[in-house]
Amino acid sequence: MKIAQVTPLYEAVPPKLYGGTERVVAHLTDALVDLGHDVTLFASADAETKARLVPVRDQAIRLDPAPLKSDLAAHMTMLSEVLARADQFDLIHFHTDMVHFPFFSKCADKTLTTLHGRLDLKDLPGVYSRWNEFALISISDDQRRPLPFANYAATVHHGMPAELYVHSPRSQGYLAFLGRISPEKRPDRAIEIATRLGRPLKMAAKVDAADKVYWETVIKPLVDGNPLVEFVGEIGDHQKSAFLGGADALLFPIDWPEPFGLVMIEAMACGTPVVAFRCGSTPEVIEDGATGFIVDDMEQAVAAAGRAHLLDRDAIRARFELRWSATAMARRYLDVYGELLARRPFGKPVPAPDAFMLGGATPANGALAATA
Structure with a gap:
């Protein structure tokens, strides 16, 4: 399976010090590679990964010494790069909350979004109602309580390398x-x-x-x-x-x-x-x-x-x-990936034949028979 993993850019992958989401992405990505999948990671250039790395920023934002920086600009640049390559993947797995929704609405059926943060914030219900075509992963069942109507595909608990x-x-x-x-x-x-x-x-x-x-x-x-x-x-x-x-x-x-x-x-x-x-x-x-x-x-x-x-x-x-191993987490995600891919149409639908062709006659043969 060809899988893209898209991480937030606040910490390195894995983080140098404190950091949760980017650490999970790092371990999931490596575990998927170990299980034989073709994985591409979109992250900052200081990432350490077994996957193919597409660097979208020179370093993670939090430890970047630059006095002036824009996290929104960095993430928009990354999402543009992912969108340009979207056709290369069977599935694109986002860990960026909801920021990618407006960009990827036309290909939402080939995406999965893991929600890593709290969901009891005032403005979230409107977002998850408006963009309900995106399949979501909760990281615990309890996390879902503020947004019970959201489009959850599954709950997948985190894992770490033993x-x-x-x-x-x-x-x-x-x-x-x-x-x-x-x-x-x-x-x-x-x-x-x-x-x-x-x-x-x-x-x-x-x-x-x-x-x-x-x-x-x-x-x-x-x-x-x-x-x-x-x-x-x-x-x-x-x-x-x-x-x-x-x-x-x-x-x-x-x-x-x-x-x-x-x-x-x-x-x-x-x-x-x-x-x-x-x-x-x-x-x-x-x-x-x-x-x-x-x-x-x-x-x-x-x-x-x-x-x-x-x-x-x-x-x-x-x-x-x-x-709680990273391998156990990766296998749980692979089950979800498979379910999502099975729902997608395979190729273009074949048009139904015209009614007069059901008996085996072609349009030309039908015309000739009428004039005989």
Whole structure:
């Protein structure tokens, strides 16, 4: 199958540091190539991929030092390049939310769009009603709740390469928080859980410009004043195995409708259980009492974090390999690709013969018979 993968341009593929969507695209693309498919990736030039790369920008936007840049212009240029090559592919798989809809409406039947973000934003219903010819993938069933009418083809959960993470049969006794410092991720809850247990907490987190005030006024004072808390900062893939594998548990104390939450399966890949609040996708990802615990309040969270070390780390890693590998994700997508391709017409329809030809006579023979 000839497949195009179209990624956002904000991060490299895979990201150098923090980044979710581009990381998923990187691993899906490589897994599809490993399964024998002809894959073309449209991305920035710093992408690392097994696929054929079509570079549409010199580097990813976020780490580009240029002081002035336009993310809209960059994405429009990429979409123009994809459209010019559209006939080369059996299927074009977009990961760019809805920005491509007006450009590709005439060939929507050969596209698939994975929705990676939250769908409870004010202006989205109008978009997904107006362009309902595009087949959509949700990354969790819960993600669909704000837009139940949208044209979903399937839910496909994310996956990660098993070989990217080292399984740690034993932890080093601390709790971990990995993600963004933002109000919806609730790092304050992670600090409270560790403090109430008297356990060390390591926080590997990115501070976006939009969250700088929250960091400076709410979280940093809790970190600076607590000897149990170590703020590590933003880390890359090569550091995650040691960071997550050394933890008794990953704390995922979110307070928003998380569409998926890659860090949960990254922890499982290291054999580390996850303590997650019941929000968004977490009940779909965590098997309560097996790969972690789903909790509803702080009392449950503290108790769960205190007993998480009792879970079987080997079994958690085995569960990751079965459910959450990049290969498992790619196979789920291939099922959807096949269903979409089967719906498309094969070639041009053959015109029905004229009524007088049904008996086998040609127009010429019919005319001759009439004059005989």
